[in-house]
Amino acid sequence: MTLLIEAEHLYRYYGKQCAVKDVSFTLKRGEVLGFLGPNGAGKTTTMQMLCGLLTPSSGSIKINGVDLSANAKTAKQSLGYLPDTPPLYKDLTVQEYLHYCGQLHGLSKTALLPAISQAQERCGLLEVKRRLIGQLSKGFQQRLGIAQAILHNPDVIILDEPTVGLDPLQIREIRALIRELGQSHGVILSTHILSEVQDSCTHVQIIHQGQLILHESIAGLAQFMDTGILQVATRLAPDTDSLAAIPGVLRIEALTATHLHIHYRLSANPSQALTAAIIAAGWELQELTPLKKSMEDIFISLTEDKRP
Amino acid sequence: MILTIATREFKTLFISPIAWSILAVLQLILGYLFLKQVETFMVLQPKLSAIPSGPGLTDIVVPPLFGNAAIILLLVVPLLTMRLVAEERRNKTLPLLLSAPLTNSEIIIGKFLGCFGLLAVVVLLITIMPLSLLLGGELDMGKLFSNVLALLLLVAALTAAGLYLSCLAQHPIVAGIGSFGLLLLLWLVDTGTQMRDTRSAWLDYVSLLRHFQNLQSGLLSSVDVGYFLLFIGGFLLLSVRSLANLRYQK
16 A cells, blocks of 8 residues: 655755754555644644645655655645635635635546535535635634545645634534544644544644654553643742652642642652642642643653653 | 636636726726827828828827727736735635646646736727727728737736736735836836937837837737747746745745
8 A cells, every 4th residue: 555645854944944854754544643733843834845835945755656846746636735724715605616626626527516515515514605705704714624625535635723713513523524534535634732633633743843753643642641730839939849859740840939830740640749748848738730631741741751 | 727727817807896997997098098099080081181191090090099008008917917926825825726736837827818818808898999990981900900919919928027026026016016117117118218319229129118119010020029929938937936936935
């Protein structure tokens, strides 16, 4: 089976700044790859390179076995792309717009209309198909952007933050759609929301400051999620050094003198030892709450793991 | 593929009021100028008929009409071309074209033809005016044809140059001002040389106006046609290059 995407040693410089640094990965049919990273990590740049919008400073990209730089036209035939801002013409109706997109991707006249109605149905656009795009709400515009990307049934679907601007119900629908698409296509989506990746992806790839720091299946991700944060408040300022010495505590972040964020290992939960230590020292514990897991925890556990 | 983009571009112009307003304004001004020329001919007719092989109806009406049309189009074409690529970049719709299986030349030629299509309609409407004189008079068809050809080549050249500036500029208005400046410069570049006795052959050759007037006079010279074709081809090539450069942006 040919790999749908093979990216090898991609580098991209903006001036002297390196936005993407030595990124290599592959995508197979049936995979949904989540591209996870904070804002400005290089997600969009990487995706733009995959779609031929930006030329990599060095490295090679193959789409469906075809080299993107040497044979761009053939390679792009297997691509569907939703940019971070959906590329919509506000003067057109939904139907006209999808018609144009289909023609641009070389759909034949007979294939065009069934493809349009299928895409409209999948993205819930049937009720608005005669409306002008400029008058649609943000949620509908985003869905139309997705419809445009899947219209010509491409092998590779690349979605840059597909659920931005959607309400929770629509997010659920779109995630279900992505899972469904993932069964017969290869999908890459980018997001900065961890739960989105856990919900709809089979693989996850974390990019941080332009570098891939993790490429794992979702099951493999769990083992990296061994960290959590405790929010601790005391009345008197505690001595952070003595708290950091407690086993299980990874790092202490002092928000103010009396408010701390304590990063800890889930497998060695230090809550009891912390409580005991604070009370024994007479700092008067006022609050100790575990915070919801965020991507930051994974970053911390990843960087912790890399330390000798 | 080229036709898909061209048709879309052409239709987009007619969906918005842009095309309609331009057609209406041009038709109003040129209709007025056409009638003025016909009136001039009516006044001059008795004197003209006395001159053996003097200027006829076509000479009095057609070249001034097409000459005026050329100057007005010099103002109008930048307004049409400025949005071609710059607006797509601004509205972030360009990724749709760039990620579709299209080459840069297909995008550029499609855009060029779509915009040229509207201008061809303008030229057609202008041509109908002198043709209406056939109802009561006779026209020198050869001369009319060379005027139509001259105007078509001119608007194609203006469109190509405007398209290039639209690829360069981030903002449509900047593209509009830039192409208007460039075209006006190329139009007027030989005016200074006419003052002196020795005319600069070089500036003469660059001037759009000179080649346009040569064609208008009914003299179908390959130098003038070649100049326009090179002009169009050159700017289209530059546009393709500048579109390709977007992918290398720093």
